[in-house]
């Protein structure tokens with residue numbers, strides 16, 4: 001006889017992704033490809049990449065994810081009310097109504113579990129969800145970042161006001177249930193905004209950051225710093241980007257939109273010197289600490305808008321041998337791209353999480369004689385429509 005409640009053996013990942021439908025898929029909208037078997041998701045992404053980017057050069061076969069489930073190392077959830085009960089989940093598509101989620105197929109399982117423990121604790125501490133219109137209540141969002149490599153876990157509890165009643169006891173109770181949490185931060189976000197994090201952090205426990213490892217380097221990550229969400233695929237992405245860069249010990253390299261300095265620091269091992277530029281000040285602080293932590297001396301970071309920075313470099317007549325760029329989904333700017341061509345790099349390596357803005361920017365680069373030699377799509381975001389690509393551009397004489 002089958003024992004009720006007995007743990008079932010874990011099904012192989014590929015089989016799960018091909019058969020299990022997410023019960024929240026319609027209302028959540030986060031995984032628009034989740035109904036498709038993984039092989040079909042890859043074919044669809046390949047076709048999309050070819051449609052958008054095929055006019056620039058041959059699009060190489062997409063790099064598949066070995067583990068298409070539970071890959072997200074950063075999980076955010078929002079607090080709300082349902083039938084007067086505190087719930088935690090995601091905003092329903094195009095609304096501010098919270099859909100409670102008990103399990104997500106792409107999120108890190110431990111992060112999921114921690115978020116539900118926080119919800120239960122919040123109920124027992126009688127904490128209320130923050131109401132943006134009435135400006136009452138406490139809890140807005142929770143963000144959990146995990147590192148598989150170091151085992152460190154960060155919890156950021158976003159409140160609408162600086163007052164977090166019983167925060168000390170709350171953190172003690174949370175750590176008792178989840179001793180694996182290494183830091184807890186209260187982030188205060190009183191703005192009427194769709195941005196998760198506000199500007200103020202208060203460390204409630206631990207160091208206020210976690211560390212992760214990629215390509216043999218250690219990276220410190222603060223709550224507001226950007227970091228790639230799929231660690232396994234990020235290593236593949238960076239390896240491809242660096243192989244495209246073909247660096248030599250005399251090269252001066254720009255790592256534009258550098259985040260916490262990941263690509264630049266990996267590049268510094270083969271280059272003469274590296275310059276990183278990034279707008280987010282917290283990320284730049286992390287990048288500087290990361291260079292020190294990894295004993296890298298041939299890298300410098302600048303907190304600046306990448307376009308303003310590169311324009312100044314171009315106007316000063318300075319030369320760069322290789323430009324590596326990894327802008328946000330909105331892509332780069334005409335000013336950045338024109339300045340990048342003016343500094344006459346041997347090559348430009350463009351890492352993109354949005355093939356539409358990549359296509360727009362490749363068109364501009366072509367105008368200034370930088371032509372696409374290679375494009376590789378990479379499936380950093382299985383089950384979703386999102387796609388990462390790396391493009392190599394060289395100057396045609």
Ligand SMILES: C[S@@+](CC[C@H](N)C(=O)[O-])C[C@H]1O[C@@H](n2cnc3c(N)ncnc32)[C@H](O)[C@@H]1O
Pocket residue numbers: 225226227228256257258259260261262263277278279280283304305306307326327328329353
């Ligand atoms: C896709 S992330 C890439 C970060 C990093 N290369 C990585 O792989 O982790 C884009 C980065 O660009 C930064 N950013 C956004 N707008 C910027 C701007 N105008 N100038 C410089 N950096 C910017 C963001 O803060 C973010 O860190």
